[in-house]
């Protein structure tokens with residue numbers, strides 16, 4: 014999968030700009046604050062329905078305007094015909110809500126956009142995947158599943174709807190019989206959701222360990238463990254919901270279930286993730302992101318687009334070269350940002366350079 018066009022309007026510092034990237038490696042250069050990260054952020058937004066730098070009200074829309082737009086075109090191989098197919102998608106935020114279009118049709122849910130375009134981003138905040146809250150890790154697993162399991166998104170929606178209804182009943186202290194249909198729905202969707210997530214973690218775990226041994230060998234042996242969100246070894250989800258109902262009535266929300274799931278990284282050489290340096294946490298996060306991408310490529314037959322923001326300041330030279338060596342071997346589309354055009358590890362590789370300055374992007378070579 015590779016992007017052929019990115020158009021943005023009123024997005025952070027850009028009034029209007031266009032990027033026409035190449036299928037392979039693309040370098041984006043510019044001074045501090047020029048807008049390099051903003052270009053990657055726009056691509057990320059199309060694949061996740063959210064920015065990696067906060068919400069709309071945190072400055073996504075250009076100051077003095079009230080509507081941002083992002084438009085992308087990409088091509089992807091169709092395994093059925095062995096041909097490439099073009100897609101296009103647009104996202105607009107006009108004051109209060111997002112509106113998305115995919116191949117000329119309005120999308121009712123941004124999840125449809127996210128499932129169509131696959132982008133893997135590594136940026137200065139990516140260590141949150143290791144050191145941040147469980148919600149970040151759940152999103153990582155769910156995003157991976159949206160891209161490899163067509164049945165996952167409808168199931169995820171069913172679960173989210175049932176959970177919302179159950180929480181509303183808890184808050185209203187509704188009679189017990191009102192809970193029954195929603196608890197049944199929660200159990201049905203929840204058990205299936207959990208088994209998708211458990212298999213997913215199991216499938217990427219081997220890739221993850223291998224990637225850590227390549228990208229950060231000093232960390233030693235690692236593994237990944239799925240944490241379901243209730244004591245699954247001891248009770249079914251139905252029983253867990255029943256057992257927690259009195260407590261849930263007091264707090265007004267459902268305290269057990271897959272919406273509380275997480276995954277854990279076990280490190281043979283360290284007591285826990287708290288012992289990781291920031292740089293090590295970043296390398297582990299990167300290994301997790303790459304294992305997700307490798308898993309997706311194996312399942313779908315096409316690589317996601319890679320966004321590597323400010324790799325130069327995130328990793329030391331040796332680790333950067335190891336990581337770049339691995340990612341370059343994929344033959345996927347890659348965007349790397351940097352203040353300089355000189356990226357160690359890229360000698361001898363022909364690639365375009367896009368320079369960002371004064372709110373516009375110019376191709377230098």
Ligand SMILES: Nc1ncnc2c1ncn2[C@@H]1O[C@H](COP(=O)(O)OP(=O)(O)OP(=O)(O)O)[C@@H](O)[C@H]1O
Pocket residue numbers: 024025026027043044045046047048049050051052072073074075076323352
């Ligand atoms: N809502 C907004 N309206 C106008 N300008 C904005 C808005 N949000 C961000 N900016 C500006 O857009 C630029 C975006 O910077 P961005 O983080 O993309 O730059 P960068 O090239 O990645 O910088 P660095 O190398 O320092 O990381 C900054 O100059 C910032 O002040």
